[in-house]
Every structure is written in C-alpha cells, then in structure tokens.
Amino acid sequence: MDKTPVLIIDDEKNIRLTMSHTLEDLELEIDTAVNGEEAIEKMDKRDFSLVFLDLRMPGMDGMDVLREIRKHHSKTPVVIITAHGTVDNAVEAMKLGVADFIQKPFSPREIRDLAMSVLRRGDVDEQNAISYESLIELAARRIADREFHLAMEAVKRAIAMEPSQPEAYNLLGALHEVTEDELEAQRFYRAALDIDPTFRPAQSNLERVTSFFRNGGIKLVADGDETGEKP
Amino acid sequence: MKVLLVGGGKTLYFLCRKFTSSGHDVIIVDSDRDECVSLSRQLTATVVAGDGSDSRILDEAGVRGADVVLAITSNDQDNLVICQLAMRTFGVRRAMALANDPENATVFRDLGLDAFSTTEIIGSLIEQHAAIDQVRNLLPVGEGKVNVTEVSVDTGSPVAGKLLKDIELPGNALVAVIIRENETIVPRGGSSIIAGDRVVLITLPENHGKVIEAFTGERA
Amino acid sequence: MKNDRYIVIVGCGRLGSHLANRLSIEGNSVVVIDNKESTFENLSLDFSGFRIEGDATRLSVLKEAKLGDADVLIATTREDNVNLMVAQVAHKLFAVPKVIARVFDPRREEMYKQLGVETICPTTVAAELFLIEASKGGKR
Secondary structure (H helix, E strand, O other), X not given: OOOEEEEEEOOOHHHHHHHHHHHHOOOEEEEEXXXXXXXXXXXXXXXXXXXXXXXXXXXXXXXXXXXXXXXHOOOOOEEEXXXXXXXXXXXXXXXXXXXXXXXXXXXXXHHHHHHHHHHHHHHOOOOOOOOHHHHHHHHHHHHHOOOHHHHHHHHHHHHHHOOOOHHHHHHHHHHHHHOOOHHHHHHHHHHHHHXXXXXXHHHHHHHHHHHHHHHHHOOOOOOOOOOOOOO | OEEXXXXXXXXXXXXXXXXXXXXXXXXXXXXXHHHHHXXXXXXXXXXXXXXXXXXHHHHHHOHHHOOEEEEOOOOHHXXXXXXXXXHHHOOOOEEEEEOOOHHHHHHHHHOOOEEEOHHHHHHXXXXXXXXXXXXXXXXXXXXXXXXXXXEEOOOOOOOOOOEHHHOOOOOOOEEEEEEEOOEEEOOOOOOEOOOOOXXXXXXXXXXXXXXXXXXXXXXX | OOOOOEEEEEOOOHHHHHHHHHHHHOOOEEEEXXXXXXXXXXXXXXXXXXXXXXXXXXXXXXXXXXXXXXXXXEEOOOOHHHHHHHHHHHHHOOOOOEEEEEOOOHHHHHHHHHOOOEEEOHHHHHHHHHHHHHHHOOOO
C-alpha cells in the first residue's frame, strides 16, 4: 500500500527537520518546501493528504499561500504552524478554513497526535461525537469545511461536557470573531481567562480584539461629533 | 518572638521597625553591605551581611532560634530557597516567601510554603472595596484633585427618601446627576432621592470620604 | 524511541548550549530557554530545536515551552536558586519524569535530593575525577 503523502512548508530548516524526522515514524511519506512558490508547484504535481504551513515566511506571504491552496486544493487539510503568542492571522486563516493550528515549540508526540487526528478526522460527525475530545475534533473538522455555525454547536456541546477547559472557550471566542461578533468573542476570551489567567492564546486574543475596538469599533466621542471613527 | 528577615530596601526597613516596636527580636540578613551599615545604625536589630540563600550565612545569623523567617528579596527563586533551607535544614516552624511575580504565590503554595504577593493583596483590597460600598470611581479630573463617583442608593441608605436640600453635605460637594431607571435628572434643591437611584457625585479628596458616607451610610 | 524525547533546557550558556547541541543532533526535540537572546549564538548550526527568550522562573514562560509535555528538564543557569526553583516546579507542578539541576554549592545537594530534584555539582564531579587521577600517581 502507498504511504500517505504529507507536505511541510517552512523556511526554517529546524522545523522541517524536526517534523520530517518525527512524522517518518508514522509511516508517512514526507516532502518539504522552503517557500510558497515551491509548495504550490509541488501541490500541483500530486495530491497530499495533509499539509503543514508556516504563515511567517519570507517571499510569498503565508496567507497568500493558504488562499492559493484553499482555492485549488480545497479538500487538502492544512495545519497552520504558529510561533507562540502570535495570533494575528489566526482568525483570518480560520475564515479560509484550516484543519488546525500547532504552536511552536512542539513535542514529537504533539506532532504525531495532531497528524493522526487530522488524517482520521473524516470519520467523526455530529452523531458519533460524544466525548469532549471528539466534539473538539468535530469542531475542527467543521472549521475546515467552513461550516462555522456547526463548529460552534460542537464546541458548545464540548463545553457542556467539560466546562473548565480554557481552550474550548478560546476556540468559541475565535469562532465568534470569524462570524464577526466581536462582543461575544470578547466574552468567551474573558471566560477562558477566568479559568486560567495565564492562558496565553486567550490573553493575546483579548488584547487584539479590545485594541481593535479602541481603534475603530466603539464610539468614544459624543453623538454629533463627526471626527470620530465610525465602526 | 524572634523574626528573621531576609531582603533589602524600604520594605525590609519598615517591616523591621514594625516588628521591633511591637517588642519582637529581629535579625536582618541583607546582601547589600552598604545598606547593612546604615540599617544597623538606624535599627535596633542584629544585621548580618550576606546571601540569605547560603546555609552558612543563615546559620551564622541564628536561624535555628527563629520563630518565623520572612524572605522578601526581589528574586522569587531566592525567596523560595531561603524558606526551604530555613524549614528543611534548620527546622524553623514558619517561613513565608514574597512572590514578586503574583503567579509564583500559587507556585510556592504548591511547593508547600506560605507565600504572599503584594499585587494579590492590593488587588483584592481594591476589589473588596468596590464590592462593599456600591461605589464606582468614574474618573479623576484635574490630576486627581476632583473625583467623579457614581453611588447606588439602596433602601438602607441614609439619604433614601429625602429631599436634596435636606441632606447635609460637607462643603465643596455636588450632586451632579440623578439617574433613575433610564431617566437622567439634573437635580435642584427640591429633587428627592429614592432607593434604586444612581447618583453621580463630584467631590474633592478632602471631603470625598464624608460625602460617600453620607450617601451609603458606610465609612469609605 | 530513545532519542525521540522532548527535552527542555534552561540556560543557554556554555553547558546549556553544549547539551542542547548534543541532544538535538542525537534526534531529540529540544527547547532552550534563556533570558538573554545573545546566548542563542552558542547553539550550533546543526541545532534543530526551539529557542525561547524569557525568564524561566515565570510560570508563563514554562507553559510556553510546553513543559507539561517534556520527558526531561535540565536546569543549567549560573544561578543555583534559579535552577533549584525551575527544577522543583518541573517536578511537582508539571510532573516531568526526569529533572536534573546544576548546582554549584554542594551543600544544597542533599536537601534537594529529598525534594525529588536530582542535582549535579560540577565542582564535586570534577574533584572526583581529579582525585581518581591523582591516586594513580606517586613514586612507588
């Protein structure tokens, strides 16, 4: 049987090395690309079952690479590699429909678990997802399909099962941002921080959302003052 | 009681003064030699110069006879080690560590120490205040010389049911606006205040406490 | 699977970077934490791990390094107390299976052994080696 082909797109040799090394143990066939141009060229020649993409690369912008992949290979699941604390593009990437995110640094176990769960994700649906983990998997699958409301439903069911996981609230916050309900998004980021005040992703999300509001969302001037920015 | 303080700076100085004035014996361990000289001149305490996380220094300072050890250096890692040495090596019954990073207060407790964080303490004081007296500071104006404060009036308030002109207020205080349900009333002497109102007050720092007290009945 | 571990190293000085380079080349996934970015220059070109600039006595930095996933933690900074604190936090709060701290002051070793932290004191180790060599000498 043919090995499952996986593509790793990253300008950093470190990351390509670590990831290929780790994923080879899973009997996957690993190919790598050092930039967006090379990646798109490779993807046009053959179908990959899974793609890892770093959004921060010199040359062709990671977001453009993602757009290109989503346009021409909409069935290929894409996992975004992010540096710790950076969430600038996460919401935009989610809107385009990505399979998952992985934050640097990552352990070999984390990479393998994520790769396997994304590759197996096709089996999970609204009927058979009954545990917290499988509901989060389902949400991730629906995000990749760009079915954001179904994804939200899944996360809510997950929260109902385990109400003390900051990740789930953070994810729900991000989904509200994707559907452009920033106030609700803030509420869920705050809920994540109530559970764990040190939870970094929610911290940065909240900072980003609230600074967005300062810069243009909330009217800070009295009615009738036309110099104020309108949302 | 015999207290051993490890650290430096003003906090150490004032803590020591507080303990000695209430009749406790205090030993200070400070790694800053110059500070040690001036501390020994100003305080009636034994002052030892050296690294408090070094067991020899602690021993020399007389940690074995201490009832309490307080580690308040500016490095959390040093405070942890000082307290662990005091308790584990020298058998001191109580040791408390300052957590400069408030998150480390929890870490220290998880590692089996008594810990405190000034950030946590001040933060909870402020929260308690805000929760108790239904008072919200809206904004300080003119570099804090004028306060704008919102107070909720409940049935227990001494002003509930009174006319504004019958309420005794210190001079230089002003009821700027009464908010009743969604209506805003610019008050006159004949306006009354009823339970459920929210009142926006303008006060000066010197009369702020009294004005708030007049409206809530509680000491601010 | 021996050389496929997730290893967090605190301190990227001479000892820390040396360990990081070796463990990385052997195929482990290595994260190095140091509060000075310039120390990362000590890492070799073959180092394929991650770098985090930050103070390891802060919980948030250790979480960023995903210490909870680590198989091994090695604390190698020049400050005994930093190493001892990080090592205890790794052992007790993150349940890292193997925790090793470098400690310069040999008198601290015993207490930390009791606390579940394995310590290595470079002076003691070096002294042992010197003594072994010295015992071989002498006119007979």
